[in-house]
Each structure stands twice: as structure tokens, then as C-alpha cells.
Amino acid sequence: MAPETRDRAFPLSAGILFGLGLGGFFDGIVLHQVLQWHHMLSSWYPINSVPNLELNTLWDGLFHATTYVFVVIGLFILWRSAHRRHLSWSNKLLAGTLLTGWGLFNLVEGLIDHQILGLHHVNERVSREQWILWDLGFLAWGLVMLVGGLLLVRAGRAEEASGQADRALIR
Template sequence: MRTSALAAGVIGAAVMAAVDEIVFHQLLGWHHFYDRSTPTAGLLSDGLLHAAELLALVGGFFWFADLRRRGDLVPSAAWGGALLGAGAFQLFDGLVNHKVFRLHQVRYGVDVLPYDLVWNSAGALLLVVGAVITRRAARRHRSPAHPRG
């Protein structure tokens, strides 16, 4: 049960990193992963983020496929784990990367408070929903109808 949530959590974090990079870094061009240097350094940091995200995505899917092949995949736990991973990435990015390390902001030249509130609230919502789904999956998985545990 736990491994299903963990494998899908890796996938969820990688997908959220991809969404962040594709939408905010590439399509909108609002920021790079590291904006405290030259544009070239910003592009390099985006490339490194993309490489890490792809490795996590591939690794997570291999782990997920192995769980499925062995019959150990718990789909509801995996859904919860995917949402937990996505929310964890989003909150880490919004709180640690944006505020603690100041690697970048969501957008420049505007009041960032509304952007921060939406980004971090969405991340927190993903975490809460993922936690609820994962907790329910754990309860169902431990019930007498599901003796594996």
C-alpha cells in the first residue's frame, strides 16, 4: 500500500514539475528555475530541472509498472500518492524555492502576493485531497476483506 503511494508520489511530483516548467518557464516565460544570474544560467537551470523531472517520471513509472506486474499495486493509494507528490512539489517550490532561497518568483513586475496565494493554496489542496484518499485507501486495505497489509 505504502509503496503504491510512494511510486505514484514520485510521478506526481515529476508531473507537477513538468507543468510548472512547461507553463510558467516556457509558454508564459515568467521565470526560470534560477533567476538570480544571467539568462544563460536561467536556461541551464531549466534544463537541469527538466532532466531531473524526466528521470523522476521514468523512474516512478518503472516502479509503478513493477508494482502492477507483481500484483502489489493499490490503485487508490497510488492516486492519493500522486496528489501528495504533486502538492508536495508545489508547496516546496512556492515556500522554499520562492521565499526561503529566493531562486525565482512566480512572476516579476507585479504584486506576487496573489500568485503566491493561489500557487501555495493549490499545493495545500492537492496535499489534503491526496492525504484523504491515501488514508481511505489504507483503511480499506487493512479491512478484513483485504487481509494483505
């Protein structure tokens, strides 16, 4: 890719970081706080005492702080790229990288926190036998977002390449 083309290319890492952050915010806000299905360490420290609630709340906050950092870094990368000159990016690249990041979040968080470490499960309010079903659904949702995101990124790159070829013909 020529230097000028590379400077104008959509920053995939920014979209992926935004997706990671948004996936974490959704998990923390909707599943931890609104639905209260689980907390960060609720399988290890069930919410059956004030000290356990305090510990889980602290770790939920650290989790939110990490997802916030992903969004801030993504915003910084996007700003540095967009601030350079007028750009023509495909909307598919933004949507695709957001889905890719969110899907990656679900897969990594689901595999590590739910399955490997057993820190918590997606829905701990249902019977224990059903936890795995919710966990598998979370992983499947992540996989669908990841694949859909990657397909959109591919389409967006093709769209950008086609647009750049069109602009070169106009010059």
C-alpha cells in the first residue's frame, strides 16, 4: 500500500478498541448492573454478604475502567488519523471493526472469565445447570459478531480500494 493510501486508510485498531470497550460497557452495565445476572467475581465470591458485594463492586469498577481505557485509546487513534486531512472512509469499516472488537471481547471474556477461570457466568440467576447454556450463547453471539465484523471489514476495504481507484481516474 502506497504511503498516501496508508495515511488515508481507516484505522482498524481504533474500531476494534471501540468495539472492545462497547462490548465491555454492555456486559458491565446491562449484565452486571441492570439485570444483575453476575458480577466480576460472583462465582468465586457469591453476592450473599456485604463484604462479597463490596469486593465484586470493586472488581466491576476495575473492569469498567479497563473498558474505558480501550475507548479512550481508540478515540485517540481515530482522532490522529482523521485529523491529518480530509478522509473518505467506508461506513462498513467502522461498523465492521466495532463488531470485530465486540465479538473479540465476548469470546475472550467468555472463554477466560466464564470457562477457564470460572469468575462468573452470564446468568447466575437461573439454575446452575443452565449456566453453561447462557455461557455458550454468549460465546456464539461473540462469534457471530466477530465473523460479521470481519466480513464487513473486507467489504469496506474493497469499497475503499474501489473509491481510491475511482479518485485516481478523476485526477
